[in-house]
Amino acid sequence: MGTAVDKNSSEPVLSIDNLKTHFFSRKGVARAVDGVSFDLTPGEVTGIVGESGCGKSVTALSVMGLVPNPPGRVVDGRILFHGKNLLDLDITALRKIRGAGIAMIFQEPMSSLNPVYTIGNQISEMFRLHKGYDKKQALAAAVDMLERVQIPSPHKRVNEYPHQLSGGMRQRAMIAMAMSCDPEILIADEPTTALDVTVQAQILDLMHRLKDDFSTAIQLITHDLGVIAEMADQVVVMYAGQVVEQARTRELFQHTLHPYTRGLLASIPVLGHRTRGMDEDLVEIKGMIPSLHDLPAGCRFSNRCPEVMDTCKTRLPDLTDMGSGHQVRCWLHTKGGSA
Amino acid sequence: MTTPLAAVTDLKVHFPIKKGILARTVGYVYAVDGISFEIMPGETVGIVGESGCGKTTAGMAMVRLTPITSGSVHWKGTDMAAMNRSGLRALRREMQLIFQDPYSSLNPRMTVRQILSDPMDVHDRFTGRQRKARIDFLLDTVGLSPGQADLYPHEFSGGQRQRIGIARALALDPTLIIGDEPVSALDVSIQAQIINLLKRLKRDFNLSLIIISHDLAVVEYICDRIIVMYLGKIVEAADYASLYKDPKHPYTKTLMSAIPVPDPARRTRRIILKGDVPSPINPPGGCRFHTRCPDRMDICDKQEPAMQRFSDGHTAACHLYNNTDADLSHATPTHVSTPTKGDNP
Numbered sequence: 274m275g276t277a278v279d280k281n282s283s284e285p286v287l288s289i290d291n292l293k294t295h296f297f298s299r300k301g302v303a304r305a306v307d308g309v310s311f312d313l314t315p316g317e318v319t320g321i322v323g324e325s326g327c328g329k330s331v332t333a334l335s336v337m338g339l340v341p342n343p344p345g346r347v348v349d350g351r352i353l354f355h356g357k358n359l360l361d362l363d364i365t366a367l368r369k370i371r372g373a374g375i376a377m378i379f380q381e382p383m384s385s386l387n388p389v390y391t392i393g394n395q396i397s398e399m400f401r402l403h404k405g406y407d408k409k410q411a412l413a414a415a416v417d418m419l420e421r422v423q424i425p426s427p428h429k430r431v432n433e434y435p436h437q438l439s440g441g442m443r444q445r446a447m448i449a450m451a452m453s454c455d456p457e458i459l460i461a462d463e464p465t466t467a468l469d470v471t472v473q474a475q476i477l478d479l480m481h482r483l484k485d486d487f488s489t490a491i492q493l494i495t496h497d498l499g500v501i502a503e504m505a506d507q508v509v510v511m512y513a514g515q516v517v518e519q520a521r522t523r524e525l526f527q528h529t530l531h532p533y534t535r536g537l538l539a540s541i542p543v544l545g546h547r548t549r550g551m552d553e554d555l556v557e558i559k560g561m562i563p564s565l566h567d568l569p570a571g572c573r574f575s576n577r578c579p580e581v582m583d584t585c586k587t588r589l590p591d592l593t594d595m596g597s598g599h600q601v602r603c604w605l606h607t608k609g610g611s612a
Numbered sequence: 613m614t615t616p617l618a619a620v621t622d623l624k625v626h627f628p629i630k631k632g633i634l635a636r637t638v639g640y641v642y643a644v645d646g647i648s649f650e651i652m653p654g655e656t657v658g659i660v661g662e663s664g665c666g667k668t669t670a671g672m673a674m675v676r677l678t679p680i681t682s683g684s685v686h687w688k689g690t691d692m693a694a695m696n697r698s699g700l701r702a703l704r705r706e707m708q709l710i711f712q713d714p715y716s717s718l719n720p721r722m723t724v725r726q727i728l729s730d731p732m733d734v735h736d737r738f739t740g741r742q743r744k745a746r747i748d749f750l751l752d753t754v755g756l757s758p759g760q761a762d763l764y765p766h767e768f769s770g771g772q773r774q775r776i777g778i779a780r781a782l783a784l785d786p787t788l789i790i791g792d793e794p795v796s797a798l799d800v801s802i803q804a805q806i807i808n809l810l811k812r813l814k815r816d817f818n819l820s821l822i823i824i825s826h827d828l829a830v831v832e833y834i835c836d837r838i839i840v841m842y843l844g845k846i847v848e849a850a851d852y853a854s855l856y857k858d859p860k861h862p863y864t865k866t867l868m869s870a871i872p873v874p875d876p877a878r879r880t881r882r883i884i885l886k887g888d889v890p891s892p893i894n895p896p897g898g899c900r901f902h903t904r905c906p907d908r909m910d911i912c913d914k915q916e917p918a919m920q921r922f923s924d925g926h927t928a929a930c931h932l933y934n935n936t937d938a939d940l941s942h943a944t945p946t947h948v949s950t951p952t953k954g955d956n957p
């Protein structure tokens with residue numbers, strides 16, 4: 274269930290199927306990721322969008338096998354990489370896939386660059402580990418990588434420490450490290466959120482090119498629908514641990530089905546809208562995101578939804594395919610709800 | 613002519629960089645380096661620009677929370693530097709701040725009632741019986757319920773905490789509120805609530821607002837006039853519509869083209885700049901944008917461009933406009949859009 278059918282794209286390289294990752298504490302169970310399914314396709318960007326705490330990072334960490342345990346645990350589902358369920362692999366096998374097959378850029382750039390090693394050291398380590406290069410070969414490859422991500426004077430930068438680089442350069446170094454072993458999949462968790470827009474434009478441009486040149490499947494996590502519109506081929510919208518809508522990018526923006534997605538799109542200020550006389554006031558989504566410990570019964574958006582019906586308050590709608598891979602979780606579109 | 617509420621003239625704020633045990637000054641951070649602007653009563657002014665360009669410093673200097681190196685700030689025609697204690701005290705009441713981080717800007721050990729009472733106690737306003745009514749009114753105004761007055765900040769969500777911060781700023785009927793990234797830390801769906809609230813307050817109370825933000829789209833939504841800063845300088849200022857329709861400065865154009873638009877049908881070619889924003893410790897000479905400017909000419913690294921006036925109070929500092937007559941503003945010189953022209957041969 275839940276795997277998108279799309280005639281235009283090739284075989285998925287990664288299929289996440291009904292993934293459930295929960296956190297256990299005295300307060301109870303937080304169902305941070307609760308039945309999430311989507312595919313990654315070579316040469317495509319899959320955008321994961323949703324507000325803070327909806328489970329974007331935990332989904333990514335689950336794929337990488339990096340969910341902090343305790344308190345967290347993948348309790349159900351499958352993550353198929355070339356047909357192999359990553360959740361069945363032991364730590365050694367997983368480590369091999371990480372880096373070579375699947376690489377990740379983390380939300381906090383400083384947390385994944387080691388401050389006591391030079392940039393060159395850290396990137397060449399990847400080549401030595403995964404490609405068996407010797408020290409000299411690996412360093413040359415590292416310089417080459419820095420050049421590819423357009424870090425100026427790579428021969429000099431390769432000997433510098435992370436703190437000597439600007440935010441934008443650090444992010445580029447992270448991308449260089451992640452791409453150093455030609456991964457089939459790149460998971461980028463908010464890669465540009467901390468950056469200025471002019472630098473963000475550079476990084477997005479770079480990711481675009483990497484995707485085209487290497488046919489990498491990119492999972493791009495962001496809360497910025499502008500970045501999604503710009504970058505993604507398909508979009509997964511998450512709310513409180515679940516996928517509420519998924520579609521090809523144009524389809525999603527042009528035929529938005531879920532009330533939450535519609536609310537999100539109407540609530541962001543768009544440059545030029547006011548000048549062109551559109552939307553003098555922004556549309557608000559009332560209320561706030563529910564706590565994972567205190568989710569509404571039924572549809573998780575029901576306490577904020579402007580179109581809520583009686584059914585919504587008691588029964589959770591399934592993610593339903595509306596044709597050509599456009600899926601939505603809402604009683605307005607799923608049979609069985611009563612208006 | 614009406615006197616501006618506040619007038620900032622050639623304001624400079626340089627932070628000394630100290631080194632060694634003798635704490636010798638070895639240089640300066642030119643955080644704000646000669647900016648001038650005015651805000652009229654009831655007007656909303658936005659200050660935008662990328663990280664480190666001096667937005668916060670400019671705002672803090674206006675309320676005297678950071679020392680001024682040179683230049684002046686006049687409040688209703690009076691130089692703030694010449695104000696006596698009671699003058700400054702009145703000023704503190706009339707100018708209020710809203711901060712970016714609704715978490716750290718509220719005292720966790722105080723209830724909402726205490727947080728809102730604090731400024732009233734300091735200024736001896738709304739005392740006795742009036743107090744409760746005032747607090748109820750403030751909470752109601754920002755969309756909280758009076759029943760929440762005795763809760764602590766941690767019992768509220770981020771958006772609600774920002775509402776508390778706004779209620780505190782409104783407590784003493786201010787004339788001007790300076791909001792430093794008031795919505796940046798909020799989730800998108802909550803951000804819209806706060807933006808609408810700010811717009812409503814501005815209408816209902818005839819407030820003047822200065823909104824500091826790195827997000828041009830947010831500023832365009834709230835503000836009448838927008839000031840664009842780059843490395844401690846104002847590079848362009850205009851009313852929101854004229855800035856959007858007819859940006860003059862190459863930096864403004866780049867900034868606008870870099871903002872991703874949430875509409876896949878409008879994926880446009882953007883201007884990709886080289887490199888990062890240079891350090892304000894050692895800003896480039898001439899035009900500060902010349903190290904990244906796609907329209908750069910020979911003169912640009914040698915001479916600082918003067919502020920040019922176009923029609924409708926639109927101003928921009930760029931050598932591209934040196935020989936255009938002021939007021940021929942629609943005539944965006946044709947070479948602005950062809951990035952290579954003007955480069956060194």
Ligand SMILES: Nc1ncnc2c1ncn2[C@@H]1O[C@H](COP(=O)(O)OP(=O)(O)OP(=O)(O)O)[C@@H](O)[C@H]1O
Nearest residue numbers: 296305324325326327328329330331332341344565
């Ligand atoms: N180590 C942890 N211990 C307990 N709960 C956690 C842990 N990590 C994440 N969670 C919970 O899982 C939920 C999903 O978190 P996640 O980090 O995936 O959100 P996100 O969508 O990435 O949000 P953001 O946009 O803020 O990064 C959150 O509600 C969070 O409280």
Ligand SMILES: Nc1ncnc2c1ncn2[C@@H]1O[C@H](COP(=O)(O)OP(=O)(O)OP(=O)(O)O)[C@@H](O)[C@H]1O
Nearest residue numbers: 627641643662663664665666667668669670826892
């Ligand atoms: N107290 C201080 N001492 C020394 N330098 C400072 C001080 N405050 C700010 N600066 C420096 O002055 C410059 C301008 O800082 P400011 O905080 O005004 O920028 P900003 O435009 O508000 O940026 P941001 O968008 O990141 O908030 C920066 O380089 C900053 O590091």
Ligand code: SF4
Nearest residue numbers: 572575578585603604
């Ligand atoms: S199921 Fe009901 S409450 Fe949920 S999004 Fe659809 S209409 Fe709204």
Ligand code: SF4
Nearest residue numbers: 899902905912930931
């Ligand atoms: S003065 Fe020169 S370098 Fe500066 S913005 Fe104008 S064209 Fe570009």
Ligand SMILES: [Mg+2]
Nearest residue numbers: 329330331380
């Ligand atoms: Mg996250």
Ligand SMILES: [Mg+2]
Nearest residue numbers: 667668669792
């Ligand atoms: Mg600031």
